[in-house]
Amino acid sequence: MPGPDGTRLPPFYSPRPEAGDHSHDGDVEQADFLVSAHNPTLAVEHPPTPSAEPQTQPPPDSLLSPAFTPPATPGTATPSHATSATPREPRGIPVDSTVPTGGCGSKQPQLLETLPEVECVVRARIPTTSGTEMFLHLYTNNVDNKEHLAIVFGGQIRSKSLDAVREGETEMDRLVRGAYTGRLFPGRTTSGLDTTPGPADGQATPSEAPQPPLVRIHSECYTGETVWSARCDCGEQLDEAARLMSLPGNQSGGIIVYLRQEGRGIGLGEKLKAYNLQDLGSDTVEANLLLRHPADARSYGLATAMLRDLGQTEIRLLTNNPDKIRAVEGPHREIAVKERVAMVPLSWKGRGGFRAPEVEGYLKTKIEKMGHMLDMAGLSRGT
Numbered sequence: 001m002p003g004p005d006g007t008r009l010p011p012f013y014s015p016r017p018e019a020g021d022h023s024h025d026g027d028v029e030q031a032d033f034l035v036s037a038h039n040p041t042l043a044v045e046h047p048p049t050p051s052a053e054p055q056t057q058p059p060p061d062s063l064l065s066p067a068f069t070p071p072a073t074p075g076t077a078t079p080s081h082a083t084s085a086t087p088r089e090p091r092g093i094p095v096d097s098t099v100p101t102g103g104c105g106s107k108q109p110q111l112l113e114t115l116p117e118v119e120c121v122v123r124a125r126i127p128t129t130s131g132t133e134m135f136l137h138l139y140t141n142n143v144d145n146k147e148h149l150a151i152v153f154g155g156q157i158r159s160k161s162l163d164a165v166r167e168g169e170t171e172m173d174r175l176v177r178g179a180y181t182g183r184l185f186p187g188r189t190t191s192g193l194d195t196t197p198g199p200a201d202g203q204a205t206p207s208e209a210p211q212p213p214l215v216r217i218h219s220e221c222y223t224g225e226t227v228w229s230a231r232c233d234c235g236e237q238l239d240e241a242a243r244l245m246s247l248p249g250n251q252s253g254g255i256i257v258y259l260r261q262e263g264r265g266i267g268l269g270e271k272l273k274a275y276n277l278q279d280l281g282s283d284t285v286e287a288n289l290l291l292r293h294p295a296d297a298r299s300y301g302l303a304t305a306m307l308r309d310l311g312q313t314e315i316r317l318l319t320n321n322p323d324k325i326r327a328v329e330g331p332h333r334e335i336a337v338k339e340r341v342a343m344v345p346l347s348w349k350g351r352g353g354f355r356a357p358e359v360e361g362y363l364k365t366k367i368e369k370m371g372h373m374l375d376m377a378g379l380s381r382g383t
């Protein structure tokens, strides 16, 4: 399929936004979740020049990797009504996991009694190819050796473990590991964080936000996110979550918790075997079982702990997966999912995306066998 710049690109999920593209106008799931990307209110030391403003123009198409479709962002493809002074309220589906009819099924996941310990060891500002900025937070923990990530949109969400003072560290140490307020600039020497005991200077509390942030708990999918696989919707979901969190008008920010549990927890090698079994006629659940894995081998305690470290107690969760809702709330409801925001495939809504027999079969199995809360009618609708 020729790309917009004439090159031959693999057919992948999200079309690059065009200037003046209003294709999302009237899209309830999308336009209604207006989340501003930036609220850099915590700066205490200012750069000598105004040159540190966020990039507002996207780079030329030729610089964009086909593996990453930047979310539509303020000033580029965002519909004009989304930036109006009266942004529409998000329309999620209220969730109450304490009752079986509360929107996440009656299944109770097996949860560990205590949450894992997590520590954000470094954070860095990532200007993205779309012009949106986010802060990438890298976590360690006491249950595995993987580098789980939190992709944070909005300057008011801070990690407690990152901001905590390490014994013997210098201000330069703090700057290098990302424990600073505001922005870095050449010559900056102080972190701007109050290092005396007590709440960190400028640290926002959740109650300052008008509503809970949008959160996506995303499990790693090398095939869907990097090599353009049309077997699943993972890449599209990651892009769409980032796009929704980057929309203007919102004061709550957003967090994508990116867990390294590839292949629903069975790892890439086993997932590739599962794909061969799927080509031999099994569905995504049967293939896992034939390989003697559970249908879903994931857990979400790390996500719960990371969200707590990021100061959250209430969230709006982007998911169709009922198990994920109850699991991320934690053993003692450390996090409350106040709303669920459905992740409807873009092609089902006639808003781009992609269609392929493999992903249709995958989604059908998730609806029929894994209880995913999607309307099966979308499968048969044409683009």
Ligand SMILES: Nc1nc2c(ncn2[C@@H]2O[C@H](COP(=O)(O)OP(=O)(O)OP(=O)(O)O)[C@@H](O)[C@H]2O)c(=O)[nH]1
Pocket (backbone or CB within 6 Å): 217, 218, 219, 220, 221, 222, 231, 232, 234, 237, 261, 262, 263, 264, 265, 266, 271, 274, 275, 284, 288, 318, 319, 320, 321, 324, 343, 366, 372
């Ligand atoms: N074992 C296996 N894993 C798959 C397959 N297709 C995708 N995956 C993995 O499934 C996971 C997708 O999980 P999520 O994006 O969190 O989505 P979900 O649990 O379906 O729920 P949502 O929040 O509704 O998207 C990733 O780890 C993928 O690598 C498959 O056919 N077999």
